[in-house]
Amino acid sequence: MTASAPGTARPATMTRTEQMLSRPALPLILAMAAPNAIAFLVQGTVSMTEVWFIGHLGTAALAAIALMFPGLMLMQMLANGAxxxxxxxxxxxxxxxxxxxxxxxxxxxxxxxxVAAGGLFWLLWWLGGAALLHKLDVTPAVIDDALLYGHILFGGSVALWLMGIIAAVYRGMGEMRFPAVVMVLGAFIQIPLSGALILGWAGLPQLGVAGAAVSVVVTMGLMAAVLLGRLTGSSQVLRLHLSRFALQRALFADIFRVGALASLSPVLTVLAIAAVNVIVSGFGASALAGYGIAARLEFLLIPMVFGIGAAMTAIVGTNVGAGRVARAEQVGWTGGALAAGLTGSIGLLLAVAPGLWVGLFTDDPETFSAGARFLQIVGPVFLFQGLGLALYFGSQGAGFIQWPVFAALVRFVVAIGGASLAAYGFGLGLDAVYACIAAGMLLFGAITASALRLGAWRRAAPAH
Structure with a gap:
């Protein structure tokens, strides 16, 4: 029985790997991307539903969640993406x-x-989280809610990291459907669970913002357990068994050679969120609210692109590992064009009709105007965001992430530096701030695509 287990797994391995090496790029990407795109889009609706639940608790609770959102987003972007x-x-x-x-x-x-990353985030929170919150100009009620949320979220951060990391293993072996199904089922658990714990449904205690954190940790823990459990089965391409538990410096180095540098991109994203919020807040509360509504669209587009990008990471990685760099580049251009078409079409639609999005969240004229102007100015260049982000994931697969990270740094400098100069140096209006954000987004996509065109992935190909 033991001897037959490897034999049952190998045909599946070869079939999936051969498909990534030979199947036409577009149908292959579409087939592999669809499950993840749907799953991450569903997960995106979870966060918006959770905000709706918390809105019933009042302004202080919403403000507390807004303060903690960058930390949650950073963990998820690192665990799932970088x-x-x-x-x-x-x-x-x-x-x-x-x-x-x-x-x-x-x-x-x-x-x-x-486990180490989850522990590190917990340690950093306990060492500096409270001190940082107390330095902000917010009410004690907001700080209390944020602290309560943070204690639970970061206390259970290992669950978030395990979920992201184990799902990445499945994607690396080309298995997109199962982790996507687990994520969708997790969303159907998390939405009612968060509502019940936040608002006290079905006789459960009303935990308020703490209920939101508990629902995240519990759901992520359940999903991680399911994903880990299936890896112990003999029918999988790869198996989790103790005979392979031998930590090697070379394998850690192989992961962090790409991952350490790639981590700069989500860090820059989180810093950019904080910086733009500060800049836009100088134009008033309505401007900040309008920007927040419009900018949230970008964070809904990211999961859709991630579905394409996760497929590209696996396909490009497999082809580069096999020395088929030309095919890897073809996959890169195909996936990049697909992502650009998706985000670009949405951006253009909402640039023409911003009310389709902004009108869902506000009817205040000043808030609506601020959100609409963002979409009218930045929406037309959303295609560069999709292109750059897809090629970022493809570059991870190639094992050569330097240029996408450089492009993200350029985007940060142009967007935040330019917006700061526009607002503080020249006293220009909100449109100028949005124009700088658009310029940074355009450069991000253009630089990343140029690097691929100039042969960046060929440097990562192994010698054969």
């Missing part, structure tokens, strides 16, 4: 080289990283 994407790339490249043993060893390395 570090998770790097692990997915390492697994895909190992399978592309025919090194199933190495790919299985990488699972344990990912688990160790998840």
């Amino acid at each position: 570090i998770g994407g790097a692990l997915s790339s390492s697994v895909a490249r190992a399978l592309g080289r025919g090194r199933k043993d190495q790919a299985e060893a990488l699972i344990w390395h990912g688990i160790v990283i998840a």
Whole structure:
């Protein structure tokens, strides 16, 4: 029985790997991207529903959640995107080289990283979270709610990291459907659970903002357990078993060679959110509210692009690992064009009819105007956001992330530096701030695409 288990797994491995090496790029990307795109879009609705629940608690609770949102987003972007994407790339490249043993060893390395990263976020919160919140110009009620939320969220951060990391292992071996199904089922658990715990439904205690944090941690823990459990089965491409538990410096280095640098991109994103909020707040509360409504659209587009990008990470990684760089580049251009078409069409539609989005959240004229102007100015360049983000994930698969990270840095400098000069240096209006944000987004996509055109991925190809 034991001897037959590897034999049952190998045909699935070869079938999936061969598809990534030979199937036409567009249908392959679409088939692999669809489950993740749907799953992450559903997950995006969870956060918006949660905000709706919290809105019933009052302004202080909403403000507290707004303060903690960047921390939650940073963890998820690192676990699913930067570090998770790097692990997915390492697994895909190992399978592309025919090194199933190495790919299985990488699972344990990912688990160790998840536990360590979750512990690090918890430690950083306990060392500096309260001190940072008390420096902000907000009411004691907001601080109390934020502290309560943070204690629970970061106390359970290992669950968030495990969920992101183990899902990345599945994506690395080309298995997109199962983690997507788990995420969708998790959303159907989290929405009623968060509502019940926040508002006290079904006889449960009304925990307020604490209920939101509890629902996140519990749901992520359940999803991580399901994903881990299936990896122990003999029918999987890769298996989680103790015989592969041998930590190797070279495998950690392979993950962090991509992941460490890739982590700068989500860090810059979170810093940009905070900086733009500060700049726009100088134009008044209505401007800040309008910007927040419009900018939230970008964070709904990211999950859709992530579905395409996660597929690209696996396909590009497998082909680069097998030395098929030309095909990897073809996949990059196909996926990049697909993402650009998706985000670009949405951006253009809402630039022409911003009320389709902004009108869902406000009927205040000043708030509506501020949100509409953002979409009219920034919406037309959303296609560059989709292009750049898709190629960022593709570059993770290639194991050469330097140029997308440089492009993200340029975007940050142009958007935040330019917006600061426009607002504080020249006293220009909100339109000028939005124009700087648009310019940064355009450069992000253009630089990342130019790097691929000039052969950046060819440097990552192994010698054969």
